[in-house]
Amino acid sequence: MPHVLSRQDSNVAPIARPWLLLVVYLVVTGALYRFVTHLPLGPVATVPASALDRAIPLVPGTVPLYLTYLLVMPALVWLGRGRTWLLPAFFAGALATGLCLVCHLLRPTAVSWPAADSGWIAWLQRIDTPLAASPSGHVALPVAIALVLLALRQRTALLFVAWSALLTATVLTTGQHRIADVAWGGAVGLAAGAATLALLRAKADLRTAAAALFEWACIVVAIRVAVAFGxxxxxxxxxxxxxxxxxxxxxxxxxxxxxxxxxxxxxxxxxxxxxxxxxxxxxxxxxxxxxxxxxxxxxxxxxxxxxxxxxxxxxxxxxxxxxxxxxxxxxxxxxxxxxxxxxxxxxxxxxxxxxxxxxxxxxxxxxxxxxxxxxxxxxxxxxxxxxxxxxxxxxxxxxxxxxxxxAEHSGGPHATPGWADWTYSWRTGWIGRVLVWPYHINLHLQHHRNPAVPWHALPNAVDDGEPQLASRDLVALLWRGRTMTGRHVPSSGPSAAEAARPAEAADALRTRPLAPLPDPQPRTAEPHRASALPRLPGIQMLRGVAILLVLMQHYLLALPDGTVADRLSLWGGVDLFFAISGFVISRSLLAGRANGRIDAADWRAFWIRRAGRLLPAAWTWLAVGLALGSVLTALGPVDLTAQLRGTAAGAFGYANIFWAGCHADGAAARCGLPQLTSIYWSLSLEEQFYLVLATALLAIRLRTVLVVALAGVVLLNTQPGHAFDLRWFTRIDALVLGAGVYALHRSHASRRVAAWLAARRLVAPAGIVLLALLVGAPSISPGDPLAILALAAAGLVWLATAGERDDDTRRRGRPYAMLDWIGERAYSIYLCHLPVLLVADEILWRTGGLAHAGWPRLAATAIGSLGAIALAATLSYRYLEQPGIRWSKRLTRPATDPT
Structure with a gap:
């Protein structure tokens, strides 16, 4: 059992679960920010623009820098995990944010936004509101953290000082705040940092202080809302x-x-x-x-x-x-x-x-x-x-x-059947902690044994094998009409001597000092599976469905206006790819790891495998596209510099941000031929997701990552979305849900539902319904179909994996074999199909143009281009993908996922 902290050293102990603390912080502050920015509880005071405010120019390019505010606390936790300075720095940042939110709750303020019809500023104004202006939380949060870290003489302070200056500038250059807001935000940040340092110098327990402040924040919010609604x-x-x-x-x-x-x-x-x-x-x-x-x-x-x-x-x-x-x-x-x-x-x-x-x-x-x-x-x-x-x-x-x-004290030893002490210890859930036993007061037996242990260290004072009452027995403890279950749940294995302790020894037990405890044994790294994971035929066939949807969408876009293309939208194929990737990558990283985390060796091996799997084919087809752009003339002259920028974005994994910026500025035509490089936006988003997921799994479990990611997805879906805006190009919804499917598909509940569907022969009808949702989402929700697309895609992935054994390699007829073959080559098909279509369009243009081509000619061109895509994809799969996979296997242990 770990060493039990006394009040003298409680602040120097690192935060035990920093990522869980971050999740709680993000959920609580995010919900309160959403409330104060959409439901002001009183008259809103508009912050006037001073002459200096009017002289500051709007700089649309600073919007992404302005949004880095969302990364301040995650970056703090990442840099400070396991370090003693994280507690005071996090305390100061949370205090600054809480003070700003309470100010917005009690005195709503707003700014008058500058007019913006398009571009980054317009997009930011669509997803944000002018409320919650003063004080500026964008300034208060990093300033508070920077002040504490500077006082603690940490080099990390320089990062947050620079970040404070950056956010101070960008809140002004984006028009989101006024100079007065910045000044008040800085004052709040300095006050929060100074208060934290004062508590540190006084050797105050920051955990207890934070808990008291949190309780008061709940009280203030509850009373303010009740008074407002009346x-x-x-x-x-x-x-x-x-x-x-x-x-x-x-x-x-x-x-x-x-x-x-x-x-x-x-x-x-x-x-x-x-x-x-x-x-x-x-x-x-x-x-x-x-x-x-x-x-x-x-x-x-x-x-x-x-x-x-x-x-x-x-x-x-x-x-x-x-x-x-x-x-x-x-x-x-x-x-x-x-x-x-x-x-x-x-x-x-x-x-x-x-x-x-x-x-x-x-x-x-x-x-x-x-x-x-x-x-x-x-x-x-x-x-x-x-x-x-x-x-x-x-x-x-x-x-x-x-x-x-x-519920704290008994009538004496064995007055409660099976309980040989004057004081109880309870095992409770979150409802019990909220209502009856907050702050580990359920461990009252441990508190009486050593009152020098503060509340947050009491869980470490529970002896191995020590029994605890189940919280469900509280009613039986109070009311004679309910019988105790008699289940005294041990923390490890109960000692017979402890259970049979005589009544006359109970007082000695109650007053004994807590013995020194040995340090826990160091954990050794869990060996990863060395053998390749078996294939999942259902996933491979879903890949085939996804690439067919993508092909159909791009073929429809090539048809003349006024045809069926104007009434169909099959963008869901990309979201199905995302859900598959979320599942497969989570499986590749974590299969065989019971602790839900990876180590540095796995992280490096994963990226070597990704590089061998993705880069040879991607870079080759980017080079082919660059060459085609210089020789094809059907779409007019090509700006070579713009084409190079688009190619670089695809090659280095930021194509989604590149094309979002192009569309936000209304300059998509000046970013090169989209037919040659725009498809790399989805590959870039997947690579960014891989980077975040794999890196996060070095420190925290998959389920914690998913809680944070799902909270972010929910917040994103509360914002308005438009086709080809930043929300469109960063739609991680299906990726996160796909990873969630992996986390849940082995659960007992998931297997029971899958067995129930299979027993009633409902798997195929359910798949048809989900596929219909995937195809029809743009018609069901024309304004923002992304949530429906992601849910339908994740549902299809679950159907393909929940009831199927990993080693199931059966073939179920020629259509399934064809889908399996297409799915095997889906990556190469995705890379090569637009260049092939561009060549087909060039041929049509040189032979009379698309407008004068009849349906027989269009059909012949479509069939010929499909054959060319199949041939090009086969060659790419054989001579680019497979050698890359073999190369990565030679550099690492065997790959965990052959797909």
């Missing part, structure tokens, strides 16, 4: 949110009672009184003596919980009947039990607490906050805010705390 349902939901978050704050308050927030006791008490002691009406100076006495006298007659907390109440540390339990809960809900507690405390001689400077300082801050609210809000709003705070505080929050307290 009806009973938002009030009820806000009361529930506020009560659960107050309860969570009291768990952090309990931790601070042990001085875990900071080693400086006065500052510790000031901060926790500021966070919940003063607004929660329970100063920590009152709570701490009672709580420490509870630790000293647990289970005895001197235990304050037994003397005061349940005085005059039905609860006796045993399950209650329905009526007594209802009386207990109603007494907690309507403050009656709280009155009984205080009366018993007074009668027992409880003296008035001595409130020192920490309490008075925290109270002074709250007086200032209340004064600000009185100045800014109407009397009705003040009453609503007060009600939404104090009503949950005195009712629902008290009830939650009492339920949690009942």
């Amino acid at each position: 009806s009973w349902l938002p009030y009820a939901l806000a009361a529930l949110v506020v009560a659960t978050r107050q309860h969570a704050l009291f768990i952090l308050y309990h931790d601070a009672a042990h001085y875990h927030l900071t080693r400086r006791r006065g500052l510790n008490d000031f901060l926790i009184n500021l966070a919940i002691g003063v607004p929660g009406l329970v100063p920590v100076e009152f709570y701490r003596p009672l709580h420490l006495a509870h630790h000293r006298h647990l289970g005895t007659g001197q235990d304050p919980e037994r003397r005061f907390l349940y005085h005059g109440q039905p609860w006796r540390f045993r399950p209650l009947g329905a009526a007594p339990l209802a009386r207990q809960f109603l007494g907690d809900l309507f403050v009656l039990n709280m009155v009984r507690n205080m009366a018993a405390f007074r009668r027992a001689g409880g003296q008035n607490m001595r409130l020192g400077r920490p309490f008075h300082a925290a109270a002074a801050v709250w007086v200032a906050i209340v004064a600000l609210l009185v100045w800014a809000c109407s009397a009705r709003t003040l009453m609503l805010v007060a009600a939404l705070w104090f009503v949950p505080l005195l009712t629902l929050s008290v009830l939650l705390q009492k339920i949690r307290s009942m």
